Amino acid sequence: MKNRLAIYKALKAINVPEQQIEAVIQAMDSDMHLSSAAISDPDYAQFRAELSRFRVSLIIDIGVMLSLVMAILFAGIAFIH
Incomplete structure (x- = not known):
């Protein structure tokens, strides 16, 4: 949750559109989920x-x-x- 907010603020600070920010955050969440699944x-x-x-x-x-x-x-x- 903390990482999501930090990423959001960083992307917002460089004027990235909301839709692209959400897409980046969702992609990172998906990647994190796949990484944790690979551990098992x-x-x-x-x-x-x-x-x-x-x-x-x-x-x-x-x-x-x-x-x-x-x-x-x-x-x-x-x-x-």
Whole structure:
């Protein structure tokens, strides 16, 4: 609603006729509706599932690297003493 008013005022300020202003606003509303509908596509669900798998993989990789760093640290401390 706020965007519609801002667009209306901007177009009115540059002397665009009322009919064209309404057409622009309706076209933008239609485009916004289509964009939000596209989000619920199966592709979006597939993307979220893949992102979830990537997150788990990343957490495991970080854990392995942290374990290796700790092992190297302890080995270095044991070597010094």
